[in-house]
Amino acid sequence: MTALLQTDLPDLHLLSRGKVRDVYATSSPDHLLFVATDRISVYDVILNSGIPDKGKLLTSISLFWFEKLKDIIPNHLVTVNIDEMPEEVRQYREQLEGRTMLVRKARIVPMEAIVRGYITGSAWAEYQKSQTVCSIPIPAKMEESQKFPTPIFTPSTKAEQGAHDENISPEKGTVVGKASLKSLMPTISAAQLIGQDLFDRIQTASLQLYTAATEYAESCGLILADTKFEFGLVPSASGGQDELILVDEVLTPDSSRYWPRDQYEPGKGQPSFDKQYVRNALTAAGYRKGLESGPNGNGEGWAIDDTVIEGTRKRYKEAEQMLKSSHS
Ligand SMILES: Nc1ncnc2c1ncn2[C@@H]1O[C@H](COP(=O)(O)OP(=O)(O)OP(=O)(O)O)[C@@H](O)[C@H]1O
């Protein structure tokens, strides 16, 4: 089984290759072709190895959640049916089937809308240092992986498309992708950056989405520890204020931390269905900051062996099956 690392659709205009998705223009001016490849990125580095079918699993999970959550906020999905896509797209059915969506082209709001229900990862690291998470004061005596009294909204900057932390020159200043807005720009809040009204609408929607998704995931035996949403603006049909919609991928193991509920035990890190497994494998293989371009610093990049590829695939697949199993 081979992984699709890169799409090849010569009759379409490629707009961007993100870490995971290839995005194409189509003859339909308001729409984009959004294709999830099998690439995997860890610590913002795209690995040389792909995970066979990962793009299909991500697409299937996003589709599932778009449908489930559409009453909270509209989203960018137009169709996943290749027969309903512009004609020039259909010739590539074999590459695209199961891993593509036609979506509404949006102006992306430059903020990653992160919601956390449990204290883990960078939030746990910050809390141990300063009793805060993204500068929000947190009750004393929390233990690792514990549930917050209520979910918290911790937005961060969104790097320009295709930009990675390591590519930003010192001249460009301090905006480096993933750090919390507060720590990057102590004098500018997220609300000032995108406008208070938009910030409020995104915060409200994000918390509602997270809460609804958590409840559902629980019923499938999954804890949704945290997640990241992206939002965009599209012209409204009525010609009034632009419409805010949910874009990108939603609630996939790439954008979220899913933990098996039956193994949940606060006080330590949790087994997970997300990229933690690959992160651990990479760290064991010698990955560290500064060696992004490869084990020998020669630009050849990082690869993972077949066992780790299969282990990752198994975890993503299991998350998908658990979500989609017992309910319709
Ligand atoms: N409806 C939409 N309209 C326009 N752009 C979108 C839409 N939905 C998602 N995007 C953008 O498409 C890209 C998806 O590609 P991918 O997820 O691989 O990128 P990334 O590497 O995570 O992010 P980036 O390219 O921003 O560093 C993201 O930049 C995302 O913001």
Ligand SMILES: [Mg+2]
């Ligand atoms: Mg992305």
